[in-house]
Amino acid sequence: MTFDEARLHAWIATWARPAPLVGSSGHDAAVLAPTSGRPVCCTDQTVLGVHVEVDVAPRRFGAKAVARTISDLAATAARPHATLLALRAPQESSETWLRAVLDGARRRAEALGAPAVAGDLTCAPGPAQLSVTALGTLPGRRTPPGRDRARAGQVLLLTGPCGGSRARRHLVIEPRLAAGEALWRAGATALMDVSDGLGLDADRLARASGVRLVLEQVPIHRDARAAARTSGREPLDHALEDGEDHELLATLPVAAARRLLRDGLPGAPAAAVVGRVEGARRAQVGLWLDLAAPEECSDERARAPVRWRGRGWIHGASDADRSRPNG
Numbered sequence: 001m002t003f004d005e006a007r008l009h010a011w012i013a014t015w016a017r018p019a020p021l022v023g024s025s026g027h028d029a030a031v032l033a034p035t036s037g038r039p040v041c042c043t044d045q046t047v048l049g050v051h052v053e054v055d056v057a058p059r060r061f062g063a064k065a066v067a068r069t070i071s072d073l074a075a076t077a078a079r080p081h082a083t084l085l086a087l088r089a090p091q092e093s094s095e096t097w098l099r100a101v102l103d104g105a106r107r108r109a110e111a112l113g114a115p116a117v118a119g120d121l122t123c124a125p126g127p128a129q130l131s132v133t134a135l136g137t138l139p140g141r142r143t144p145p146g147r148d149r150a151r152a153g154q155v156l157l158l159t160g161p162c163g164g165s166r167a168r169r170h171l172v173i174e175p176r177l178a179a180g181e182a183l184w185r186a187g188a189t190a191l192m193d194v195s196d197g198l199g200l201d202a203d204r205l206a207r208a209s210g211v212r213l214v215l216e217q218v219p220i221h222r223d224a225r226a227a228a229r230t231s232g233r234e235p236l237d238h239a240l241e242d243g244e245d246h247e248l249l250a251t252l253p254v255a256a257a258r259r260l261l262r263d264g265l266p267g268a269p270a271a272a273v274v275g276r277v278e279g280a281r282r283a284q285v286g287l288w289l290d291l292a293a294p295e296e297c298s299d300e301r302a303r304a305p306v307r308w309r310g311r312g313w314i315h316g317a318s319d320a321d322r323s324r325p326n327g
């Protein structure tokens, strides 16, 4: 069997009723029970050949699409509530494959606390694509976190090591939901997930906030060291440029960061303070690296931070100009 919307709808109708849904299943739009907290929403497209290899296991495709969307809720300190799944695939896709994509997505969504409440199916030539919209809630009244809210004097915290995600981790993303909420409650103002590369995303955070972000250490994932053995690139560059780590970057007061790390950040045992936030004139805004260990640097000038000039993932950029997004 190939793509047949009617058959797929009939199969979807057999799914268990999702908890947040109070309206009719299979209706034009899903009506949900009221929730406490402020509504939060985000959406991400996951495209075969762009975000996953074309021969990916279909359940993994579905699961990744959901997890990477929900990572944006984690980056907002929000609690997941529901998801919508929009699948587009070519006619020749087997029904078994299509069902597996949707089932992988549905199960991951359920496990992350955001059952799939609605969606859409489209048959069209070209690569398959699953677009996931997530709804969540932000508790309390505190100002929401924003990538534009880093302030001079804060420190930069990263929830885990980066790099080498393509080997495996990008398919099994663990959104840092508990850590995101704990960071925000502890006083983090800027929060962001690392999807396009630690360097590029930290640079975006710095520019959105109008500050100079100084990275003093880069926790390198063992997958980055493994990737470097065959890529000819440094493990540090893998950590700064690979992306799809889905760790959180946060800026917060130093005392709050120390307290959180002492008590343990939930779901993020390898979290660490990795840098500092400085006020800056316009020309200094962005990400800077200050990675030299003090004992290796008797000369004070050797410790002068250098501007980060690496690469990251920018859709539409060719390999040649994917770097230096901001001049």
Ligand SMILES: Nc1ncnc2c1ncn2[C@@H]1O[C@H](COP(=O)(O)OP(=O)(O)OP(=O)(O)O)[C@@H](O)[C@H]1O
Pocket: 043, 044, 072, 193, 195, 196
């Ligand atoms: N088509 C669009 N319409 C409105 N806003 C958009 C559109 N595309 C992107 N944006 C906004 O631009 C900003 C950056 O988008 P982007 O998709 O890069 O998000 P991200 O969080 O950086 O990436 P990721 O989804 O990989 O975590 C977000 O605020 C997003 O909502």
Ligand SMILES: Cc1ncc(C[n+]2csc(CCOP(=O)(O)O)c2C)c(N)n1
Pocket: 044, 049, 050, 051, 052, 053, 054, 166, 170, 195, 196, 242, 243, 244, 313, 315
């Ligand atoms: C087949 C294949 N090719 C390349 C990559 C790497 N990759 C794709 S998108 C992206 C950034 C995040 O995307 P977005 O900005 O859309 O959130 C990265 C690092 C992959 N995972 N699979």
Ligand SMILES: [Mg+2]
Pocket: 071, 072, 075, 192, 193, 194, 195
């Ligand atoms: Mg994000």
